[in-house]
Each structure stands twice: as structure tokens, then as C-alpha cells.
Amino acid sequence: MKKAVIINASPRKNGNSSQISEYIIKKLEGMDITYFNLREMEFTGCIDCGYCSKNRGCVIKDELQNMYSIFDESDITITITPIYFDGTPWKLKAMIDRMQAIYNSKYTLKDSLIDRSKKRRGFAVSIAGGPEYETQFQGNKNVLEFMYKSINTELIEHINVSDTDHVPAYENKKAMAEIDMLIDRIY
Numbered sequence: 580m581k582k583a584v585i586i587n588a589s590p591r592k593n594g595n596s597s598q599i600s601e602y603i604i605k606k607l608e609g610m611d612i613t614y615f616n617l618r619e620m621e622f623t624g625c626i627d628c629g630y631c632s633k634n635r636g637c638v639i640k641d642e643l644q645n646m647y648s649i650f651d652e653s654d655i656t657i658t659i660t661p662i663y664f665d666g667t668p669w670k671l672k673a674m675i676d677r678m679q680a681i682y683n684s685k686y687t688l689k690d691s692l693i694d695r696s697k698k699r700r701g702f703a704v705s706i707a708g709g710p711e712y713e714t715q716f717q718g719n720k721n722v723l724e725f726m727y728k729s730i731n732t733e734l735i736e737h738i739n740v741s742d743t744d745h746v747p748a749y750e751n752k753k754a755m756a757e758i759d760m761l762i763d764r765i766y
């Protein structure tokens with residue numbers, strides 16, 4: 580059975596990202612799914628203590644402790660996130676910063692937390708309130724590309740959804756069609 584990780588980065592309970600996450604989870608029926616609903620999780624960001632440059636893993640014992648093995652065992656990672664100030668909202672950024680332990684395991688300790696030969700794929704759905712403008716998704720795109728590289732997962736597509744102030748993402752026909760197409764591709 581394929582293993583999928585769904586990351587919902589919105590702090591809003593029934594917002595756009597939550598609706599899209601639930602839609603995707605339904606569509607992936609039959610897969611073994613880990614739902615990282617960040618709003619409901621308690622964890623901190625990286626404190627640059629240096630532990631992971633000498634030891635494999637992270638010294639902070641919170642709800643992100645098991646994410647290293649979950650990403651390692653995953654086949655698919657799908658991230659659904661709102662855009663904040665053209666970038667990544669803080670809780671997702673905090674989670675990504677904790678992936679520094681993966682970076683150090685690969686390049687400092689040369690004992691990777693992630694099996695680098697395993698084939699993994701995924702996509703991202705980024706959701707913004709304003710009408711489309713040039714820089715709207717850029718900061719978040721850069722961060723997500725680095726994140727997927729760190730978990731050795733091919734990021735096959737970024738779906739960008741603008742203007743949720745007027746049209747909820749769930750009612751955006753073009754975006755939903757893109758999501759359906761990517762789910763079919765990723766199965």
C-alpha cells in the first residue's frame with residue numbers, strides 16, 4: 580500500500596486549505612495517509628542548537644519527532660498552504676526548518692535520515708487571497724522546492740490559487756481540475 584503525507588499549513592479551521600486537504604484525502608482513498616494538520620499540532624521551530632550536526636535527528640522532543648521516519652517511508656507528499664506576505668506561513672516554515680536535521684544527516688554526518696535512492700513524488704497547492712500578481716507565490720515556491728529536495732521527493736507541480744477573497748479555492752474550477760489531474764498522475 581502506498582504511503583502519502585498530506586500537510587495542511589493553514590491555522591484556519593475550515594478555511595480553503597482545510598477544504599482542499601479533506602478533498603485530497605478522500606480522493607486518495609486506499610492509501611496509507613498521514614495527515615499533518617499543522618493547526619492541531621504542537622511543535623517549535625529550529626533553535627540552531629547544533630545537536631543534529633553531531634547526532635542523527637533532532638533534540639527537540641515534540642510532535643515533529645516522528646516526521647523524519649514518516650517522510651522516509653512515504654511515497655507521496657502533498658502540501659496545501661495559504662500564502663502569507665508572498666511566503667510560507669510560520670508553522671509550515673517552522674516544520675521545514677526542523678528538516679535541518681535531515682540536511683545535517685546527509686551532508687555533515689553522511690548517515691542520511693532519508694533513504695536517498697527511494698523514488699518519492701508530490702505536489703503543492705498554494706492559496707492566496709488577492710487577485711494574481713507577479714510575486715504572490717515566489718517566496719513560498721522557493722521554500723517548498725528546498726523542502727522537497729531535502730526529503731528527496733520530486734515536486735512535480737505547484738498549483739497556485741489566487742483570489743480566494745472572492746472565490747473560495749474549492750469553487751475554483753480550474754484549480755480543482757488541476758488537482759484532480761495531479762492526483763491521477765501521482766497514483
Ligand SMILES: Cc1cc2nc3c(=O)[nH]c(=O)nc-3n(C[C@H](O)[C@H](O)[C@H](O)COP(=O)(O)O)c2cc1C
Pocket residue numbers: 589590591593594595596597660661662663664665666706707708709710715743744
Ligand atoms: C497574515 C496573512 C498574510 C497574508 N498575505 C497574503 C499575501 O501576501 N498575498 C495574498 O494574496 N494573500 C495574502 N493573505 C490572504 C490569504 O492567503 C488567503 O486568505 C488564503 O485563502 C488563506 O488560506 P486559508 O483559508 O487556507 O487559511 C494573507 C492572509 C494573512 C492572514
